[in-house]
Amino acid sequence: MRFLDLGSERTLKRSLKRVDEFAYQVIRIRKKELSMELEFSEKMKKRSDLLSVFMSLKDDNGDSFSDEFLRDICVNFILAGRDTSSVALAWFFWLLNKNPEVEERVVEELRMIVKERGVGGEDGEMVFRPEEVKKMEYLQAALSEALRLYPSVPVDHKQASEDEVLPDGTVMKKGTRIIYAIYTMGRMESIWGKDCREFKPERWLRDGQFSSESAYKFAAFNGGPRLCLGKDFAYYQMKFVAASILHRYRVKVVDGHLVTPKLALTMYMKHGLKVTLSKRDDETLG
Ligand code: HEM
Numbered sequence: 001m002r003f004l005d006l007g008s009e010r011t012l013k014r015s016l017k018r019v020d021e022f023a024y025q026v027i028r029i030r031k032k033e034l035s036m037e038l039e040f041s042e043k044m045k046k047r048s049d050l051l052s053v054f055m056s057l058k059d060d061n062g063d064s065f066s067d068e069f070l071r072d073i074c075v076n077f078i079l080a081g082r083d084t085s086s087v088a089l090a091w092f093f094w095l096l097n098k099n100p101e102v103e104e105r106v107v108e109e110l111r112m113i114v115k116e117r118g119v120g121g122e123d124g125e126m127v128f129r130p131e132e133v134k135k136m137e138y139l140q141a142a143l144s145e146a147l148r149l150y151p152s153v154p155v156d157h158k159q160a161s162e163d164e165v166l167p168d169g170t171v172m173k174k175g176t177r178i179i180y181a182i183y184t185m186g187r188m189e190s191i192w193g194k195d196c197r198e199f200k201p202e203r204w205l206r207d208g209q210f211s212s213e214s215a216y217k218f219a220a221f222n223g224g225p226r227l228c229l230g231k232d233f234a235y236y237q238m239k240f241v242a243a244s245i246l247h248r249y250r251v252k253v254v255d256g257h258l259v260t261p262k263l264a265l266t267m268y269m270k271h272g273l274k275v276t277l278s279k280r281d282d283e284t285l286g
Contacts, residue, residue: 023071030055050077081230083266084152085238090273091150092143092242095199097253102142102201103246107280109138110247126247133239141204143238144218148192149199151220154183154267182219183267191217249277 001009030051037047047053054065054073065073096103113132157179164172172178189196192203204210215223221231228234245251253259254274262270 019075020071023074024067026051026074027067027070077230080228081234083268085234087266087268088143088147088150088152088234089238089241090269091267092146092238093251093275094253094259094269094273095146095149096142096246097251099199102199105201106139106142106242106246109136110243114247128240128243128247130236133236133243136239136243137205137208137210138201139239139243140210140235141201143235143242144204144210144212145199145201147220148186148218150261150267151182151186152266153220153222154261154263155179155181156219156222180219185217185219245277248280250280251275251277 001007005013034047034052034055051070051074054070057065059065096106113128113135114126157177160172160174160176160178163174166172185191187196195203204213212218215221215227221228221234252275254276257274258271259273260270262268
């Protein structure tokens with residue numbers, strides 16, 4: 001099919017071309033903006049987004065990165081960072097719906113954080129500050145617990161680049177492929193204990209503080225040299241989004257809406273998540 005340029009191969013080729021064109025367009029526009037900003041640089045604030053940063057860097061030979069390289073950076077980060085975080089939030093909100101006591105604790109934590117701002121801290125457009133997001137220990141625990149049970153990447157695979165012996169003695173010849181099931185690891189009694197099927201954010205807390213687990217136990221972000229590059233950013237982004245929504249709204253899954261995973265590279269919900277939002281009353285926001 002690939003050689004004949006027919007069927008799904010033809011569709012794939014066209015789709016890849018469209019994705020590339022989109023990325024090249026973003027790069028073109030950013031280059032133009034940056035060159036204009038250079039002219040008025042005194043007045044302009046320096047950009048710190050990833051693409052601008054990569055554009056200002058040089059490779060090992062002292063040359064700027066090529067457009068192809070920048071395209072791959074763009075596409076890679078969009079693929080790695082967009083659906084993984086959004087899908088994790090969908091499962092998180094669904095789990096909160098099934099565990100109202102957890103939702104109550106999350107909201108209580110946010111209420112305390114807002115209270116600490118003191119008088120006049122909350123105006124009409126309250127936006128959580130980075131130092132406040134950092135303080136959301138219970139929310140971080142609840143998001144980790146959601147990722148344990150519903151990891152955005154449910155199955156991952158690797159290939160031995162050299163002959164290798166795994167810690168348990170398994171011999172792997174160069175080129176052997178290995179699959180590890182992150183979804184299954186998150187639900188194994190031998191790893192997480194008897195309550196492994198329960199949604200218990202408390203298992204991530206030590207004296208009320210979030211305590212992370214080894215990446216080889218909690219593998220949702222992979223481990224070792226290829227650990228997810230966006231892990232810290234993903235937590236920040238998910239905490240910020242979840243906190244901003246939960247502080248203002250009750251999120252209720254529509255009655256009868258069927259929630260079931262769709263097996264793909266990313267663990268989407270087969271039918272998405274239908275919810276209704278209702279404003280929390282002023283007393284709750286206080
Ligand atoms: C809940 C959110 C996320 C989850 C669960 C997640 C999970 C993962 C996993 C399992 C891998 C390893 C894939 C492999 O073995 O090849 C990975 C790699 C990666 N992730 Fe994430 N990710 C998340 C969010 C993000 C975000 C927001 C970004 C960027 C802004 C990002 C950037 C990357 C990159 C660049 C890699 C490749 C790292 C490498 O191969 O050296 N991820 N992520």
